[in-house]
Amino acid sequence: MTTRLHHLALLMLTIGTTLLFSSQPVKAQHEKAHNPIIYADVPDMSIIRVGNNYYMSSTTMHMSPGLPIMKSTDLVNWKIIGYAYDTLGSMDELKLTNGRNTYGRGSWASSLRYHNGMYYVTTFSQTTGKTYIYSTKDIENGSWKSVEFKPMMHDHSLFFDDDGKAYLVYGSGKIKLVELNSDLTGIVSGSEQVIIENASLPTSPTGTDVGLPAEGSQLFKIKGRYYLFNITWPAGGQRSVVIHRADKITGPWEGKTGLQDKGVAQGGLIDMPDGRWFAYLFRDNGAVGRIPYLVPVKWENGWPVTGEDGKVPMDLDLPANQSIAPGIVASDEFSRSLHDAALPLVWQWNHQPDNRLWSLKTRKGFLRLTTGDLDTSFLQARNTLTQRTFGPTSSALTSIDVSGMKDGDFAGLCLLQKDFGWVGVKVNGKNKTLVMVNASGGNPEEVAHITLNKNTVYLKADCNFTDRKDIAEFYYSLDGKSWQHIGTSLKMKYTLPHFMGYRFGLFNYATKEAGGYADFDYFRISGDLTQHLSSYQP
Structure with missing residues (x-):
């Protein structure tokens, strides 16, 4: 590490102060990708693939604009391409007015989906007590249509089934299912049901050492079978991935521990055009925040098996990581031409x-x-x-x-x-x-x-x-x-x-x-x- 940093320091001195504080990408010195994929706070990811493009949503809570949308063509290198909303509402808590704030709340874990030519991203807010569904036909250049309704659905996953019905799967410990009405503006009355009584059991088999109950639901349907990803944190243990599967969305569901290594957990599955599969997850990494990881997945007996011998690899057979500038962070000289955006997408305000x-x-x-x-x-x-x-x-x-x-x-x-x-x-x-x-x-x-x-x-x-x-x-x-x-x-x-x-x-x-x-x-x-x-x- 010391030698590497010394060489890097000499390189930066050679480049000079101007380039040192530049936001221009720097060519990576690795032939392959490495974890973490992004060494910055990008938690609660939800990722989809549409053709050869990948899109990701994440959590930024009390920041504005909110619910960032990112794009990648290789699963490794990402750039922010927009936000689902500018503001959630006009409450004092959202605006830092009258002595109120919403630190740590705002909007939480989102769910990104593509269905019948339309992109959807959903979230929920403890601040407003609502669930939000945003939609657009053009995720890169279009505007987002918004609908909102009560109650808020904690850590929900939006899911479109083959029969045309839409659902939200949500909850903590006890996982529930609700059906949405046809225009996604609310919940079908009487549709709520419990589909997993205690999703934490695979990592807390006695039922008494649950710690953090299973949450962070992300639901997928692959080859006719339903797969549900959750995160748990058993008492005395580490953050873990729990996977359940079922032949019907209502169950019965069977579960198993998907991954217990380095505390890397919470996320879901993504496939590549070449047929490979990965789990996208994050790791709590101290003061820098919750940072994204990719973990290879193989399929065995109808189960996604994550990691290499149960471990999170540091190197990946994917294109090398490039600079996170200017896609995730960027320098700004505050000089603007008539056609420049007022603020690059890397900027967010603290509250509205x-x-x-x-x-x-x-x-x-x-x-x-x-x-x-x-x-x-x-x-x-x-x-x-x-x-x-x-x-x-x-x-x-x-x-x-x-x-x-x-x-x-x-x-x-x-x-x-x-x-x-x-x-x-x-x-x-x-x-x-x-x-x-x-x-x-x-x-x-x-x-x-x-x-x-x-x-x-x-x-x-x-x-x-x-x-x-x-x-x-x-x-x-x-x-x-x-x-x-x-x-x-x-x-x-x-x-x-x-x-x-x-x-x-x-x-x-x-x-x-x-x-x-x-x-x-x-x-x-x-x-x-x-x-x-x-x-x-x-």
């Missing part, structure tokens, strides 16, 4: 933004974030613009003009999670101070402050997720060349209240007077974008 208060046009070549409300804390600040962090190491760099900030304003570069950290500028009267705030202990502390006599400052955050170190450091520069460390190390922790890997973010919020603004000149990422993991030992 107030679109009146951000602009890429007011000052050409800059992202302007203007305050519109008074906030009591960083986590209640609207219009924080975010991207995923990624592993094993990643960095983000920005330059900010603070001349438009007002008394009581805070603006800068953050790492967003419950135990957040940020470096930036605060204004007190006419005085500007460069500060680092560290919330590693659960409560934010201003651990460093330096008088700032300039209007432009450069900020940087470095993340190290190698071997789950989960440490971040913050830096500043007054000239963009000479960098100084500021504050203390941020010990990043994946917490359930946020239920998401750490994200880089740009923010500006007011505590005394609205109307101040901060101008961000660019956002540049660097790091192990091609995920060189030849020495990675999980």
Whole structure:
């Protein structure tokens, strides 16, 4: 690992700073793919194949726009091509208004399907208590039609059967089935039934050591037989794949343990045009989040057998991983032509933004974030613009003009999670101070402050997720060349209240007077974008 990183460092120095912080793809140095497929937070995947193209949906919960849709032609290299929705609703919780939020909720595990020339993706929300079904004829360029109804169906799987009927399979521990009406706008009255009384039994045979009950349902029909994938987490054990099969959708169902290795679990099955099968799954990997894996599948006696001798292989007989930039993450100079999208798809807002208060046009070549409300804390600040962090190491760099900030304003570069950290500028009267705030202990502390006599400052955050170190450091520069460390190390922790890997973010919020603004000149990422993991030992 040390030798490899040394060579990589020399290469990056040769390329130079400009290319280092570029979002252009870098040619992979592996001939074959390796796990994880994406070393970033892409949980609860649902994948379909239509012809030679693969499409994937995932979970981003309280982020907006939501329910990302991704595309691949090889199952390994993915890019975001759109989102199923811009907003879920107008509740305070979704907008970070009136002191409310929906961290860790929003929308959860989705189900992506293709049926009779139409694409469907469904999700559910604890925040609104509803189930959502989105549909489009053109998954790459079309708009999504939305229907919603109550109740929410936890971790459901949308399923179209051969007889034309549509179902949702859902639940936790006890797996249920409901039939949808013909236009998918609601549930057929009286159709709900339990199809598996305790789906956790294959990994918890006594029924008393269940731990996390079976959930994350994904249902498939292959050669006339039904297959249901779930995740369990038996007490004292590790996250596991449970597979059930049946000849009828209503059962009886028989189940077995599908995989118990490295905690890689929750997902489903996908086939390739050449006849090969894989299971797509994810792994909880500390502060970077839940990261996708592919596991080979062979069929034996009518069962999908996952892994190689029951283990998750690190190398795969698939095309090599390329850079996750610009498909999943990307640098942004904030320069726009008339035909450019306002924001690349890699960006998401923390909760729903107030679109009146951000602009890429007011000052050409800059992202302007203007305050519109008074906030009591960083986590209640609207219009924080975010991207995923990624592993094993990643960095983000920005330059900010603070001349438009007002008394009581805070603006800068953050790492967003419950135990957040940020470096930036605060204004007190006419005085500007460069500060680092560290919330590693659960409560934010201003651990460093330096008088700032300039209007432009450069900020940087470095993340190290190698071997789950989960440490971040913050830096500043007054000239963009000479960098100084500021504050203390941020010990990043994946917490359930946020239920998401750490994200880089740009923010500006007011505590005394609205109307101040901060101008961000660019956002540049660097790091192990091609995920060189030849020495990675999980």
